[in-house]
Amino acid sequence: MSDKELLVTKINNGTVIDHIPAGRALAVLRVLGINGSEGYRVALVMNVESKKMGRKDIVKISGRTVDEKESNLITLIAPNATINIIKDYDVTRKMKMKIPSVIEGLLKCPNPSCITNNDPEAHTHFFTVSETPLLLKCSYCETIIDEIQVMKQVL
Helix, strand or coil: CCCCCCCCCCCCCEEEEEEEEEEHHHHHHHHHHCCCCCCEEECCCCCCCEEEEEEEEEEEECCCCCCCHHHHHHHHHCCCCEEEEEECEEEEEEECCCCCCCEEECCCCCCCHHHHHHCCCCEEEEEEEEEEEEEECCCCCCCEEEEHHHHHHHC
16 A cells, blocks of 8 residues: 555445545435444545546445435435445445435425425425436425525435
């Protein structure tokens, strides 16, 4: 190894989230509720060169796997992320993330008149209108939210 390479050790069990857009690794940690006091060993690499993306972030979390809800939230802030589940130092599951066509119960509709804000039984239900730029449409009131609004809610 040359003195110009960065060494980040392999993890025994946990999660590696790769292909995060540069500068969004901290947002991924917030989505996962990780602030450093939980005891997980976390490696965070930001703004590293990437042939595909130009620059990217990577998050490695030892001793923690992500669930489906967390994966869906990560997708909204890092649409092309790859989530790798590690067991005994090997990748046992590799999930290439993609923004789902329907997003249920993860976001709040910003329209105060929307039924989802006034009826505790109604859960939000958004359709993906566009992935680039990210645009989601509430299925109840048809309010459109963009990536900036999504980032504010997720964080």
